[in-house]
Amino acid sequence: MKGGTMGNCNKTINPDYWVEGYEEYIASISYGKDSLAMLELLHVFGYPLTRIVTVDVMATENLSAYHTEVDQFKKQADDIIFERYGIQVEHIKSEHTYDETFHRIRQPGKRTKPENVGKIYGFPMVMGAWCNRDLKMNPINSYKQKNQFWYIGYAIDEKKPQRQEKIKNCYDLRMYPLCNHGIRERDCIRICKGLNLLSPTYTTSLRDGCWFCHNQSLEQLRLLRKEHPEKWEMLLKWDLESPVKFRPKETVHDLEIRFQLEESYLSQGKSITDRVFYNDLKTHIKKGIGAYVIQK
Numbered sequence: 161m162k163g164g165t166m167g168n169c170n171k172t173i174n175p176d177y178w179v180e181g182y183e184e185y186i187a188s189i190s191y192g193k194d195s196l197a198m199l200e201l202l203h204v205f206g207y208p209l210t211r212i213v214t215v216d217v218m219a220t221e222n223l224s225a226y227h228t229e230v231d232q233f234k235k236q237a238d239d240i241i242f243e244r245y246g247i248q249v250e251h252i253k254s255e256h257t258y259d260e261t262f263h264r265i266r267q268p269g270k271r272t273k274p275e276n277v278g279k280i281y282g283f284p285m286v287m288g289a290w291c292n293r294d295l296k297m298n299p300i301n302s303y304k305q306k307n308q309f310w311y312i313g314y315a316i317d318e319k320k321p322q323r324q325e326k327i328k329n330c331y332d333l334r335m336y337p338l339c340n341h342g343i344r345e346r347d348c349i350r351i352c353k354g355l356n357l358l359s360p361t362y363t364t365s366l367r368d369g370c371w372f373c374h375n376q377s378l379e380q381l382r383l384l385r386k387e388h389p390e391k392w393e394m395l396l397k398w399d400l401e402s403p404v405k406f407r408p409k410e411t412v413h414d415l416e417i418r419f420q421l422e423e424s425y426l427s428q429g430k431s432i433t434d435r436v437f438y439n440d441l442k443t444h445i446k447k448g449i450g451a452y453v454i455q456k
């Protein structure tokens with residue numbers, strides 16, 4: 161067994177949950193409600209569990225991809241998990257940061273358009289985002305070995321169709337313990353609440369994924385700009401270098417213009433949801449009005 165500390169948890173294993181041919185039983189967690197509730201389920205039903213693994217992402221060498229409150233919650237959760245299940249969570253990460261991968265140069269290859277060769281990657285595209293593959297999946301795949309049985313915390317009412325497909329087509333439902341026991345997302349919230357393992361991201365507007373994520377909502381981006389101006393500045397800096405737009409139809413600078421205009425409208429008591437606003441916004445973006453676009 162490599163790494164991983166076994167604690168003093170003397171839970172009896174239910175023989176029904178040993179899976180032939182495997183020596184290691186690993187729970188992959190994201191600190192979301194489902195994966196943390198899954199740990200409790202494994203414990204209560206007596207599934208074998210030898211390791212708990214999570215992937216951390218770094219924005220730069222010294223800056224986490226997550227907000228401070230989220231990292232603090234993870235630390236607290238690690239203590240609760242060790243105390244309750246006797247296993248120290250293993251944090252693995254890519255050897256590269258988001259910033260480094262963003263600046264990687266595209267090489268000629270089957271999936272690279274000739275016009276992009278020699279350019280930096282820049283922001284990930286919505287489909288087939290490099291961040292998920294390079295910063296999350298690659299470290300997990302390098303960690304994986306043949307003798308390991310991995311548990312995944314998908315709830316029975318999982319919303320994402322690809323995940324539902326995976327559950328439906330899996331060869332052994334024991335790898336999806338929540339589904340094996342009919343546990344729904346709302347049950348996971350209840351379980352985590354009871355164990356003090358519910359992330360503040362469920363009860364506040366705090367974002368749980370990367371703060372620089374291209375998939376976050378407009379409201380989360382508005383909050384990022386307001387509450388974390390230094391991080392917003394980093395996004396604006398990356399935006400100047402990126403050959404790929406931050407969102408399919410908008411650069412970060414377009415968003416900066418939008419948020420500046422919203423502030424101006426709101427300070428005059430004007431609506432930011434009517435046609436007048438959107439027409440004005442179009443004109444501003446077209447003309448590049450605003451300090452940041454002038455720099456660009």
Ligand code: SF4
Pocket residue numbers: 217284289291292295296369370372373374375
């Ligand atoms: S949260 Fe967003 S930025 Fe972070 S890895 Fe996932 S898709 Fe990429």
